[in-house]
Amino acid sequence: MKIQKVIKCRIVHLTKVKRELLTQEYENLQKFLQGDNSVKLYSANKQQAKRYYKRVKPTKEYPLSIRKDLIKVKRKNTKIAKYWARIPVAGRRGGVWVAIKLHQDMPNDVEICESKLFRKNGEFYLHLTIQKEIDFVKVEPLDYILYATPSFTINERTVVIANDIGEANPIVSVELWGFGKQRKNVRFLGREVRAIRQHYNWLKKSVGRKKIKHALKWIKEHVKHKESRKVADVLHKATRSIVDRSVELRQQGFEPIIVFGNLKGVRRPRIKGKTRCRKNNRKVHTMPSYKIKHMLLYKALWAEIPVAIVNEAWTSKQCWRCHSTNTVVRKRMFKCRDCRLEYNRDLNGSVNIGNRLLGYMLGNRADVNQPQTPPEYSIPFSDSVCEGRSHRL
Ligand SMILES: [Zn+2]
Known part of the structure; x- marks a missing residue:
C-alpha cells in the first residue's frame, strides 16, 4: 500500500x-x-x-x-x-x-x-x-482492521502495544508480552492536553465577560489557533513516542504491533428527557481522540509498524482479569465485584483492547471471553466512549 x-x-x-x-x-x-x-x-x-x-x-x-x-x-x-x-x-x-x-x-x-x-x-x-x-496490506475481517505485511502472525516475539484513547488520559499505553501473559511499560501520555484546554477555556470566558470590542473575532484569531496548535504539539509528541518505542523494540528483534480501539458506527445516543450540559457538550465535540488515532495510524505505518484497530465497545466496562462485566467504574477507578481487582480505569481499557486483538488473531475467543458486541442502543457510555461524530479510520 x-x-x-x-x-x-x-x-x-x-x-x-x-x-x-x-x-x-x-x-x-x-x-x-x-x-x-x-x-x-x-x-x-x-x-x-x-x-x-x-x-x-x-x-x-x-x-x-x-x-x-x-x-x-x-x-x-x-x-x-x-x-x-x-x-x-x-x-x-x-x-x-x-x-x-x-x-x-x-x-x-x-x-x-x-x-x-x-x-x-x-x-x-x-x-x-x-x-x-510499503509492503503492507489492509485486511478487514469482521471484528478488526489490520495493517500489516501479508505474512503477519502473532508469535512469541510479538509485543502488542495496546492504547486506550480517552479524554482525561488522552493515551494510556501498555505492552502485552508473551501472548498477553505479561504487562509491561505502562505509560500515560498527553496529559498536558487537559491543562491547556482548561486554560484556554478560562481565557475565552474572561474575554467574553469583559465585553471587549470584537471579542469573538479576537478569540478566533488569537486563542483558537494557539490552543489547537499547542494541543496538536502535545499529541504529536505522545504518538511519536509510541512509534519510537515500537521501532526500538523492532531493533531489538521483537515484533511490535500497535493496537487501539474505535467505535464502529456508534454514535452517542440521545436519551429522552436527559439534556447534556453545555460543559460536557463542549468536551465531547472537541475531543482530540480522532486526531490521536489518525496520528498514531499514519506515524506507525510510515515507520512500517503494523497497526490494528479493534472495536472498543465494552472495553472500559469489562474486567481484564476475569472478564466479568459486574464492575464499578467511578471517576478514574475501576473495581471488579467478582475478582476484587482494583485498577486504573483507562489502563483496564487498554489491556482489554490488547487482549481483544490477541483473542481475534489467535482465534481462541474462549480465552478472551469477549461478550458479543451489544446492539447500538445499549452500548454503555462513559466518557471514554464519547465521540462527537461517528467515524471509521
Ligand atoms: Zn475481575
Missing part, C-alpha cells in the same frame, strides 16, 4: 525578484478564485485551482496547489540551505528555485506528490506531500 505524509517547510532567503514572482502568482490566484479570469497565472496552477476550489469564500486566502510533476525538490547543500524546491510561476520559464528549510531530513526513497504553497504573515511556506510504497 501507499502511504503519504506532509512535510512542512519554510521558504527562506528569498531574493527580491523571486519574492515578487511568488507574491504575484499567489495574489493572482486569489483574484482568479474570486472570478477574475484575466490574471496572469501559470496554466497548470490555474487548472489545479479550478479542480480544487469549487466553492470560494470571499474573505479567505487559498494556498496554491502545485501539480506533482511540476514541483521538484533537490538536495543542494548550499550555504544558505540544504534543500531547494522549484515552484512553477507565470512569467519565468522553468519556475523559480527557492531555498527551503525542512523540519526534518527528506527521506531518500520517496516520491513527491501534489504540494501546496501558503502565505502567512508575509512569509511563504511549502507543504510537501511525500509518498512511499
Whole structure:
C-alpha cells in the first residue's frame, strides 16, 4: 500500500525578484478564485485551482496547489540551505528555485506528490506531500482492521502495544508480552492536553465577560489557533513516542504491533428527557481522540509498524482479569465485584483492547471471553466512549 505524509517547510532567503514572482502568482490566484479570469497565472496552477476550489469564500486566502510533476525538490547543500524546491510561476520559464528549510531530513526513497504553497504573515511556506510504497496490506475481517505485511502472525516475539484513547488520559499505553501473559511499560501520555484546554477555556470566558470590542473575532484569531496548535504539539509528541518505542523494540528483534480501539458506527445516543450540559457538550465535540488515532495510524505505518484497530465497545466496562462485566467504574477507578481487582480505569481499557486483538488473531475467543458486541442502543457510555461524530479510520 501507499502511504503519504506532509512535510512542512519554510521558504527562506528569498531574493527580491523571486519574492515578487511568488507574491504575484499567489495574489493572482486569489483574484482568479474570486472570478477574475484575466490574471496572469501559470496554466497548470490555474487548472489545479479550478479542480480544487469549487466553492470560494470571499474573505479567505487559498494556498496554491502545485501539480506533482511540476514541483521538484533537490538536495543542494548550499550555504544558505540544504534543500531547494522549484515552484512553477507565470512569467519565468522553468519556475523559480527557492531555498527551503525542512523540519526534518527528506527521506531518500520517496516520491513527491501534489504540494501546496501558503502565505502567512508575509512569509511563504511549502507543504510537501511525500509518498512511499510499503509492503503492507489492509485486511478487514469482521471484528478488526489490520495493517500489516501479508505474512503477519502473532508469535512469541510479538509485543502488542495496546492504547486506550480517552479524554482525561488522552493515551494510556501498555505492552502485552508473551501472548498477553505479561504487562509491561505502562505509560500515560498527553496529559498536558487537559491543562491547556482548561486554560484556554478560562481565557475565552474572561474575554467574553469583559465585553471587549470584537471579542469573538479576537478569540478566533488569537486563542483558537494557539490552543489547537499547542494541543496538536502535545499529541504529536505522545504518538511519536509510541512509534519510537515500537521501532526500538523492532531493533531489538521483537515484533511490535500497535493496537487501539474505535467505535464502529456508534454514535452517542440521545436519551429522552436527559439534556447534556453545555460543559460536557463542549468536551465531547472537541475531543482530540480522532486526531490521536489518525496520528498514531499514519506515524506507525510510515515507520512500517503494523497497526490494528479493534472495536472498543465494552472495553472500559469489562474486567481484564476475569472478564466479568459486574464492575464499578467511578471517576478514574475501576473495581471488579467478582475478582476484587482494583485498577486504573483507562489502563483496564487498554489491556482489554490488547487482549481483544490477541483473542481475534489467535482465534481462541474462549480465552478472551469477549461478550458479543451489544446492539447500538445499549452500548454503555462513559466518557471514554464519547465521540462527537461517528467515524471509521
Ligand atoms: Zn475481575
